[in-house]
Amino acid sequence: MTRPSAPPRLTGQLDIRTDAGAYLGDTRVRLLEAIGEHGSITQAAKQVPLSYKAAWDAVDAMNNLAEQPLVERSTGGKAGGGTRLTEHGRRVVALYRAMQAESQRGLDRAAALLAHMPEGDAASFERLLRRLALRSSARNQFAGSVSALRVGPVDVEVVIRLDERLSLAAVVTQESAGLLGLAVGSEVVAMVKASSVMLVADDTLRISARNRFWGTVSRIVDGPVNAEVTLDLGHGRSAVAVVTAESVRTMGLAEGVRAGAVFKVSSVILAVID
Missing domain, CATH: 1.10.10.10 (Winged helix-like DNA-binding domain superfamily/Winged helix DNA-binding domain)
Structure with missing residues (x-):
């Protein structure tokens, strides 16, 4: 029994x-x-x-x-x-x-109550508790699972699936990948500082940055020199960028305007919650 x-x-x-x-x-x-x-x-x-x-x-x-x-x-x-x-x-x-x-x-x-939840719901809730316990100064934090690892001579490119629509890429050293125990299926949190996120308004623009999230401007907090711009990516996700106030004006950014959040793979910090 x-x-x-x-x-x-x-x-x-x-x-x-x-x-x-x-x-x-x-x-x-x-x-x-x-x-x-x-x-x-x-x-x-x-x-x-x-x-x-x-x-x-x-x-x-x-x-x-x-x-x-x-x-x-x-x-x-x-x-x-x-x-x-x-x-x-x-x-x-x-x-x-x-x-x-x-x-x-x-x-x-x-x-x-958690013990009586369906197994999938209980596991999901436990993961959420662990993620919420993570504290970081990085404004952008994205939880997902590793979908691919591409090992190079020194670095490892890590592709992280956030949901059915969004993925992002990060590059870490082989030593860091080993210390984090990264493998396909590993749950990770990807963190990006707002100052490392660039905003673009033209989706035909050719740039080298791998990570591009498109959404609509949901909030702008103006400052004397810089402004904080939040993009609504849909499905409850958002991205925050800090750009100059002049850039906000020249790009015509305002609430409801479509824009893209762009950041390099080297700007992504990965964390694993045990």
């Missing part, structure tokens, strides 16, 4: 922020708990672990953002001074842990 497989374990990190900046996260809460246990910032920093300076910087930041001090320090006396968690600090830690537990229960419920 085959036992049903256990639902995937989803875990996350609770990060509490204020308008003034980051407030509480797992590292800071563990630091507070260690201060409460040891009564010493030095011992607490070693337990987390953090440098002594980083620990005090974190304490100062939390105290500045809190309505009441979370940590108090004392100097001198028979014990030679120390650090203690205030009553307010203990309440804040308890509240954070309660919120964390509730957050985990929500993730557990999501995992149980």
Whole structure:
């Protein structure tokens, strides 16, 4: 008799922020708990672990953002001074842990639902979660699968299928291809900086750049020198380019105008999410 497989374990990190900046996260809460246990910032920093300076910087930041001090320090006396968690600090830690537990229960419920989804839908959802976890400064991020690999003496040309309509090409070194474990069928995320994307308005223009995505201008954010132009590629996809404000004027770019986003294979950075 085959036992049903256990639902995937989803875990996350609770990060509490204020308008003034980051407030509480797992590292800071563990630091507070260690201060409460040891009564010493030095011992607490070693337990987390953090440098002594980083620990005090974190304490100062939390105290500045809190309505009441979370940590108090004392100097001198028979014990030679120390650090203690205030009553307010203990309440804040308890509240954070309660919120964390509730957050985990929500993730557990999501995992149980995921386990009962059709296999294809469940796998698709898991891939989406992994992709959303990727953070990068590149404005253009395209998820797809490797459809072809062309190995040269030094480099490897990687063709990535985004959907039924769109593909893009990238060139990486053989060493990078090996480190990423690239193979036909591998899932990858292709990233392109907006400053590396050129815009063209004439689809008969002959240029050497391999990657050309055509769409319509959906948004233009003007600046004194440069402008950010977003193209709607259809099917929920978009491409962003940063060009000069003069180029926007001379090309006659405006919302609804057809244009192409063009970028070289060497401008594509590939990432693999394990």
